[in-house]
Amino acid sequence: MERIQTESEGPASVPRQNGELVFEAPWEGRAFGMAVALSDQQVYEWDEFRSLLIDEIAEVDGRGAESTYYQRWLVALERMLLARGVLTTPELEKRTAESAAGERDDDDHDHGDQ
Numbered sequence: 141m142e143r144i145q146t147e148s149e150g151p152a153s154v155p156r157q158n159g160e161l162v163f164e165a166p167w168e169g170r171a172f173g174m175a176v177a178l179s180d181q182q183v184y185e186w187d188e189f190r191s192l193l194i195d196e197i198a199e200v201d202g203r204g205a206e207s208t209y210y211q212r213w214l215v216a217l218e219r220m221l222l223a224r225g226v227l228t229t230p231e232l233e234k235r236t237a238e239s240a241a242g243e244r245d246d247d248d249h250d251h252g253d254q
Contacts, residue, residue, distance in 0.1 A: 193216040
């Protein structure tokens, strides 16, 4: 299995402090982990996601808009999942609304019959 390289330099480099990944909020770590896991599951190639992230960062920088690294990461991930047909736009909008309303907490996931 290909090892994902997250220690690159440039606009897509993952924020680090003393060599450790840095997340400002729990959702950032979840978005990071989800992107890595989906690549590991071969939903997409890591380099394809990385390229999409670089494009997203450049587009936002080009507009002079303010955003965080992981906001751009999440947009790139959403775009990738939509392009791959993993999610539809209505599903993404529903999940986004649920999350914004606090309805998608970590402790409140439906994991089916267990």
